[in-house]
Amino acid sequence: MFNPQAEAMPVAELRKLQGQRLRDLVERAYGHVPFYRARMQEKGVKPEDIRSIDDLARLPFITKADFRDQYPFGMFAVPHREIVRIHASSGTTGKPTVVGYTRNDIENWAECAARSLACGGATADDTVQVAYGYGLFTGGLGMHYGAEKLGAAALPMSAGNTEKQIMLMKDFGVTVLCCTPSYALQVAEVAAQMGVDLMKLPLKSGNFGAEPWTEAMRKHIEELLPLKALDIYGLSEVAGPGVANECLEQNGLHVFEDHFYPEIIDPATGDPLPDGQKGELVFTCLTKEGVPLIRYRTRDITMLMADGPCPCGRTGRRIKRLMGRTDDMLIIRGINVFPSQVEDVLVRIEGVHPQYLIIVDRQGNLDTMEIKVEVTESLFSDEVRKLEALRDKIHHQIKAMLNVSAKITLVEPKTIERTLGKAKRVQDLRKLT
Amino acid sequence: MKVRQISIFLENRSGRLASVLKEVGRAGVNIRALSLADTSDFGILRLIVDDVDKCVKALKDNGHTVSLTEVLAVEVPDHPGGLAGILDVLSGAGLNVEYMYAFVCRATEKAVVVFRFEDSNAALAALKKAGISILPAETVYTL
Ligand SMILES: [Zn+2]
Numbered sequence: 001m002f003n004p005q006a007e008a009m010p011v012a013e014l015r016k017l018q019g020q021r022l023r024d025l026v027e028r029a030y031g032h033v034p035f036y037r038a039r040m041q042e043k044g045v046k047p048e049d050i051r052s053i054d055d056l057a058r059l060p061f062i063t064k065a066d067f068r069d070q071y072p073f074g075m076f077a078v079p080h081r082e083i084v085r086i087h088a089s090s091g092t093t094g095k096p097t098v099v100g101y102t103r104n105d106i107e108n109w110a111e112c113a114a115r116s117l118a119c120g121g122a123t124a125d126d127t128v129q130v131a132y133g134y135g136l137f138t139g140g141l142g143m144h145y146g147a148e149k150l151g152a153a154a155l156p157m158s159a160g161n162t163e164k165q166i167m168l169m170k171d172f173g174v175t176v177l178c179c180t181p182s183y184a185l186q187v188a189e190v191a192a193q194m195g196v197d198l199m200k201l202p203l204k205s206g207n208f209g210a211e212p213w214t215e216a217m218r219k220h221i222e223e224l225l226p227l228k229a230l231d232i233y234g235l236s237e238v239a240g241p242g243v244a245n246e247c248l249e250q251n252g253l254h255v256f257e258d259h260f261y262p263e264i265i266d267p268a269t270g271d272p273l274p275d276g277q278k279g280e281l282v283f284t285c286l287t288k289e290g291v292p293l294i295r296y297r298t299r300d301i302t303m304l305m306a307d308g309p310c311p312c313g314r315t316g317r318r319i320k321r322l323m324g325r326t327d328d329m330l331i332i333r334g335i336n337v338f339p340s341q342v343e344d345v346l347v348r349i350e351g352v353h354p355q356y357l358i359i360v361d362r363q364g365n366l367d368t369m370e371i372k373v374e375v376t377e378s379l380f381s382d383e384v385r386k387l388e389a390l391r392d393k394i395h396h397q398i399k400a401m402l403n404v405s406a407k408i409t410l411v412e413p414k415t416i417e418r419t420l421g422k423a424k425r426v427q428d429l430r431k432l433t
Numbered sequence: 434m435k436v437r438q439i440s441i442f443l444e445n446r447s448g449r450l451a452s453v454l455k456e457v458g459r460a461g462v463n464i465r466a467l468s469l470a471d472t473s474d475f476g477i478l479r480l481i482v483d484d485v486d487k488c489v490k491a492l493k494d495n496g497h498t499v500s501l502t503e504v505l506a507v508e509v510p511d512h513p514g515g516l517a518g519i520l521d522v523l524s525g526a527g528l529n530v531e532y533m534y535a536f537v538c539r540a541t542e543k544a545v546v547v548f549r550f551e552d553s554n555a556a557l558a559a560l561k562k563a564g565i566s567i568l569p570a571e572t573v574y575t576l
Contacts, residue, residue: 382440382502
């Protein structure tokens with residue numbers, strides 16, 4: 001542990017600290033950011049109403065759209081002379097979201113990135129190859145500052161130029177790799193072409209993130225590289241990489257809760273959900289000065305794990321590997337359904353990725369869900385009753401998983417429309433006007 | 434002895450059966466026997482043809498889900514109770530019939546029944562022992 005005092009703080013003490021920090025945060029935001037003041041006044045909440053961390057739910061949410069509306073500096077809470085760095089997240093639609101950091105913000109972020117590296121066992125003795133992009137994107141500089149904070153040697157490679165990455169990895173005896181999981185696989189592929197045996201290198205851990213990945217990918221990476229592949233989470237609005245990181249247990253990502261307070265809410269109603277229930281991840285950045293962040297909706301779907309304390313000793317709660325985005329969510333008869341859940345069921349039944357299409361419609365006042373599944377050779381049986389049993393099994397497991405009854409229709413291969421090679425997953429025929 | 438039967442998954446939509454049969458014809462394959470098992474949602478088309486490999490290739494090239502199944506073709510004795518006698522033998526041996534269908538052989542004008550068994554080896558042995566004539570695969574393909 002990089003900072004045992006903070007990372008293994010007894011929970012009661014941690015909640016007290018979070019409460020104090022929340023009060024300060026709300027005062028700063030209310031006092032210096034007109035946007036927050038207006039939002040809180042709209043909701044009828046005053047800074048003095050917030051006494052402990054339990055009062056958090058009284059505060060309004062903010063979204064990426066709010067952020068964009070304040071472009072470029074409307075969210076800043078300090079005079080410009082106190083800002084020492086500006087990052088911006090790539091805006092796929094229109095303007096980017098802009099985040100300014102004070103010297104303390106950079107310091108706290110570096111601390112959390114250092115904790116993330118230490119989660120994999122990294123110390124001042126290590127060499128950290130940072131193969132995330134350096135630039136407006138927070139990945140590269142975030143991990144770079146984290147490595148330096150840890151006292152390790154940061155190797156600022158940025159992304160790309162894979163052959164050179166591999167040459168230096170080998171010649172410099174790199175021990176920690178930071179990049180996207182898909183880039184880790186690319187490194188392995190190129191190394192094989194170059195005749196470099198990565199399994200002989202002293203690599204020990206990797207902090208992989210910035211894109212969704214799976215347990216299967218982790219297994220694959222660990223077969224090709226002699227390291228523990230750990231999931232790292234972060235987003236520029238909150239800070240950057242280092243908001244949460246897996247420990248060596250590889251069972252969920254510890255949130256560094258003394259800086260980032262996580263909540264899980266029902267994305268449809270905004271109601272907070274108990275630990276162990278899946279919903280939208282919301283963050284409050286307790287210590288942020290440049291751009292205070294209160295109840296920011298990340299649109300990422302996960303849960304706070306409810307399986308007791310982690311054997312590693314860290315007390316920060318763990319979030320599960322991300323399960324999807326709220327953008328993909330369907331609400332059927334008031335129940336939140338993600339296409340990824342349907343896919344999970346289908347994969348578990350046959351071990352393959354069948355093509356499917358979810359069709360949502362409304363008959364009278366009732367939503368209906370139909371799932372079309374293409375019958376591949378591995379699913380096909382020559383006997384009617386076996387195909388009917390397959391259909392019923394899918395029906396039961398969908399019902400058990402989603403709590404929604406779906407009509408399962410087995411269809412011929414290649415009958416589900418594909419756009420650009422990718423199958424369309426959802427067709428919502430409801431007219432809700 | 435065992436006959437290779439082709440099974441094809443079909444959606445229960447109008448025109449699907451005709452379209453599959455057209456593809457088979459276009460491939461120059463002759464159909465010897467045919468059966469369609471269907472439910473309200475889907476069907477399974479079972480075919481016995483003269484050129485199994487060519488037929489499977491043509492169907493797969495057209496994107497169909499296809500499987501091959503081993504079945505037995507039994508000539509039914511030309512007297513009342515002929516089929517019942519065969520079924521008695523099977524139930525006496527404790528053999529399960531998954532499904533069956535019949536057709537009439539053009540050359541001999543005799544009824545032929547195609548059986549799909551859970552355990553076709555055991556069925557083969559039991560039928561032989563009872564002196565029931567099983568058509569060789571080659572005979573069935575060229576009926
Ligand atoms: Zn842990």
